[in-house]
Amino acid sequence: MLSTALTDLWYGFGVALEPHNVMWCFVGVLVGNMVGVLPGMGPLATISILLPLTFGIKPVGAILMLAGVFYGSQYGGAICSILLNLPCHPPHAVTCLDGFPLTKQGRGGAALGITVISSFVGASWGITEMIFLSPLLVSVALQFGPAEICSLMLLGLLAGSTLARGSPIKGVAMTVCGLLIGIIGSDIETGTPRFTFGIPNLFDGIEIVALALGLFGIAEFMKSVNQLSDVDTKYTHVKIKDLRPTREELRRSIPAMFRGTIIGSLCALIPGTGPTIASFVSYATEKKISKTPDKFGTGMIEGVACPEASTHSSVQGDFIPTMSLGIPGDAVMALILGALMIQGVVPGPQLISEHPDIFWGLVASFWIGNIMLVILNVPMIGLWVKLLTIPYKYLYPSALFFVCIGVYSTNNDMFQVGEVVVIGIVGYFLLLLDFHPAPILLGFVLGPRFEENFRRAMLISRGDALVFIKHPISAVFVGLCVLLIAMQIYVRLKKPKGLSDAIPVVEPAE
Amino acid sequence: MFETLLRKRDFYAGVLMTLLGVGVTFNSTTYNLGTLMHMGPGMFPFILGIVLTFLGLMIFGTALATPLGEDEHILPKNKEWRGWGCILAGPILFIVFGEFLGMVPATFACVFVSALGDREATLKNSLLLAAGVTFFGVLLFSYVLQIPFPMFRWGH
Numbered sequence: 001m002l003s004t005a006l007t008d009l010w011y012g013f014g015v016a017l018e019p020h021n022v023m024w025c026f027v028g029v030l031v032g033n034m035v036g037v038l039p040g041m042g043p044l045a046t047i048s049i050l051l052p053l054t055f056g057i058k059p060v061g062a063i064l065m066l067a068g069v070f071y072g073s074q075y076g077g078a079i080c081s082i083l084l085n086l087p088c089h090p091p092h093a094v095t096c097l098d099g100f101p102l103t104k105q106g107r108g109g110a111a112l113g114i115t116v117i118s119s120f121v122g123a124s125w126g127i128t129e130m131i132f133l134s135p136l137l138v139s140v141a142l143q144f145g146p147a148e149i150c151s152l153m154l155l156g157l158l159a160g161s162t163l164a165r166g167s168p169i170k171g172v173a174m175t176v177c178g179l180l181i182g183i184i185g186s187d188i189e190t191g192t193p194r195f196t197f198g199i200p201n202l203f204d205g206i207e208i209v210a211l212a213l214g215l216f217g218i219a220e221f222m223k224s225v226n227q228l229s230d231v232d233t234k235y236t237h238v239k240i241k242d243l244r245p246t247r248e249e250l251r252r253s254i255p256a257m258f259r260g261t262i263i264g265s266l267c268a269l270i271p272g273t274g275p276t277i278a279s280f281v282s283y284a285t286e287k288k289i290s291k292t293p294d295k296f297g298t299g300m301i302e303g304v305a306c307p308e309a310s311t312h313s314s315v316q317g318d319f320i321p322t323m324s325l326g327i328p329g330d331a332v333m334a335l336i337l338g339a340l341m342i343q344g345v346v347p348g349p350q351l352i353s354e355h356p357d358i359f360w361g362l363v364a365s366f367w368i369g370n371i372m373l374v375i376l377n378v379p380m381i382g383l384w385v386k387l388l389t390i391p392y393k394y395l396y397p398s399a400l401f402f403v404c405i406g407v408y409s410t411n412n413d414m415f416q417v418g419e420v421v422v423i424g425i426v427g428y429f430l431l432l433l434d435f436h437p438a439p440i441l442l443g444f445v446l447g448p449r450f451e452e453n454f455r456r457a458m459l460i461s462r463g464d465a466l467v468f469i470k471h472p473i474s475a476v477f478v479g480l481c482v483l484l485i486a487m488q489i490y491v492r493l494k495k496p497k498g499l500s501d502a503i504p505v506v507e508p509a510e
Numbered sequence: 511m512f513e514t515l516l517r518k519r520d521f522y523a524g525v526l527m528t529l530l531g532v533g534v535t536f537n538s539t540t541y542n543l544g545t546l547m548h549m550g551p552g553m554f555p556f557i558l559g560i561v562l563t564f565l566g567l568m569i570f571g572t573a574l575a576t577p578l579g580e581d582e583h584i585l586p587k588n589k590e591w592r593g594w595g596c597i598l599a600g601p602i603l604f605i606v607f608g609e610f611l612g613m614v615p616a617t618f619a620c621v622f623v624s625a626l627g628d629r630e631a632t633l634k635n636s637l638l639l640a641a642g643v644t645f646f647g648v649l650l651f652s653y654v655l656q657i658p659f660p661m662f663r664w665g666h
Contacts, residue, residue, distance in 0.1 A: 053655070056655065167569075167572070169565055169568050169569055169572065170523065170569060172565055173527050173562065173565040173566065173569065176558055176561055176562045176565065177530070177562070179558055180534060180555065180558055180559075180562070183554065183555050183558075187541075187551035189551070190542075190550070190551050192541055192542070192551040194538075194541060194551055194552075194555065195534075195537065195555070218597065218598075218601070221597050222590075222593070222594050222597050222598075225590055225593035225594070225597060225627055225628065226588065226590050226593050226627075226628060226629050227586075227588075227590075392628075393625065393628035393630060393631055393635075394625075394639055396597070396624070396627075397600070397620075397621045397622075397624040397625040397627075397636075397639060397640075397643070398621065398639070398643050400597065400600050400601065400620060400621070400624045401600075401604075401617055401620055401621050401643050401647055403601070404600075404601050404604040404608075404616075404620055405613075405617070405647065405651055405657075405659075408608070408657075408659065409651070409655070409657040409659070412657070412658055412659070414605050414608060414609055417601055417604060417605050417608075418602075418605055420601060421598060421601045421602060424598070424601075425598065428594075432519075432584050432585065432586075433519055433522055433523040433526065433584065434519055434520075434523065435523065451554045454549075454554065455549045455553075455554070458546055458547060458549060459547060459548065459549075462547050463545060463546035463547030464546075465546065
């Protein structure tokens with residue numbers, strides 16, 4: 001097994017090192033790092049904006065680039081948290097707690113240096129996990145029939161919507177809305193137009209680009225306009241030589257780094273618990289096992305190393321269910337799956353064998369991209385810090401143009417730009433009512449496949465709805481769903497004291 | 511009792527989802543429902559509509575069960591009517607100008623108007639930004655990516 005994995009990986013490096021793929025990977029991590037630093041722009045908005053631009057590229061290059069944006073933005077987000085105390089990106093919210101005090105003490109550079117090292121360690125472990133776990137998962141998943149796929153998707157959808165931030169009921173409601181939006185258009189089997197309101201432009205359904213840009217572009221701009229104050233650049237003078245941590249700092253961070261990595265990879269295996277939860281859990285753990293827990297929050301280097309390592313190990317681990325089962329854990333993964341589907345690649349367990357270039361190329365590109373990021377971040381730290389000062393008033397009008405032209409260029413159809421405006425208004429209303437729009441995308445991407453498998457499972461079982469419990473594997477998934485709901489109810493009724501004490505209340509911006 | 515309920519955010523959220531769920535359920539009966547074995551196009555949305563109705567009622571229930579929170583205003587404290595208006599006007603102008611005048615006027619109008627949404631925006635800054643974005647945008651999309659969208663056109 002080890003040798004096949006290594007051969008495949010070798011093949012992947014061959015794909016990823018093709019010049020144009022290296023270029024796309026570089027573009028991806030560069031753009032990702034940039035938007036990670038920019039306050040007010042998240043990876044979701046950026047990937048949605050870049051999505052239409054990837055239609056002309058081959059699938060491998062497109063995926064390498066979009067994935068690069070995602071993990072690149074994690075590197076950039078840490079800079080924002082540590083130097084500005086701005087939790088622009090949810091996974092890095094906890095990094096602020098000890099990162100910013102370190103900056104005030106003049107050790108911000110060292111904190112950034114430690115961040116780069118722990119990110120690389122975490123990411124490397126996540127990638128290794130992906131190499132060995134994905135083929136294993138695939139070999140199991142290939143045995144699945146429609147009933148199993150259906151209940152697995154149900155589990156993924158439930159986990160993705162209840163474990164995210166905010167009220168779990170509202171999360172599930174958003175997922176159902178996403179499933180409903182996925183229904184708009186012609187029915188696959190009979191061709192009946194559904195929920196199209198007689199508008200012919202809707203017969204093909206809603207484009208994922210229009211949905212994503214409405215929810216994460218326009219709605220997000222409406223939320224942030226005039227709300228972001230000018231950044232305080234008092235502490236942002238960091239030079240390359242400041243990045244080197246002292247021997248003492250390094251000695252203290254290394255064990256924290258490894259603990260963070262393990263926690264992150266465990267979190268990645270539970271569907272729905274993405275990098276944000278991983279970083280909160282690892283910070284809480286680090287605080288608990290520390291000899292001086294009361295010093296956390298005053299600039300402990302462990303408090304930076306551990307969450308950063310766990311974020312990155314979980315970011316890479318998130319790709320495992322997405323690529324090997326075709327079930328995304330969060331909205332970013334749903335977008336990446338959407339990009340694959342636009343390119344004509346069917347996600348699911350057959351992806352690795354049918355498109356080995358995409359899968360192994362992606363895995364290899366993770367390493368190449370992470371090395372690029374280390375190289376980008378260390379000498380160019382001054383440039384990234386300068387980017388922090390770009391005011392939002394220049395940023396959002398330019399982004400809005402990219403939104404319009406991006407949606408237009410998907411089908412050369414102005415009607416879809418109108419769709420974005422409507423979805424944006426609806427999305428903003430949902431935000432005002434405390435709904436988080438991310439699960440909508442999850443439901444939207446999985447919706448059509450969910451319906452198809454559901455219908456097939458019912459057809460095979462001759463209309464017996466109990467088929468989902470009669471098949472043992474499917475029953476396990478259904479059981480996990482029930483467990484998940486029971487757990488949520490339990491947590492609501494009885495707040496666990498230890499954890500909520502350790503996890504400080506930080507409300508991260510989207 | 512009823513007045514406090516009317517001030518709660520979850521009240522509106524629950525009502526909205528319930529109405530949506532009921533609407534979807536009724537609408538899906540206009541398509542062929544089929545049987546459980548041979549599901550028609552209406553069955554899946556029918557089930558989802560019922561689920562959504564229940565979820566809406568549950569959100570409504572939490573609104574009843576929880577005390578009034580501190581910040582229950584649905585609209586944020588600073589109402590950014592100008593910002594919201596300008597952000598929405600940008601893409602709408604893009605549609606209108608793009609349909610009748612071409613890419614350059616559309617881009618310029620979209621960026622210029624949406625830039626005015628910021629409270630500190632001045633006419634001069636917005637004009638400069640719009641000009642810059644138009645220049646680079648046209649360069650990227652018309653020359654490099656060659657999307658079929660004429661730079662200028664007159665009428666449809």
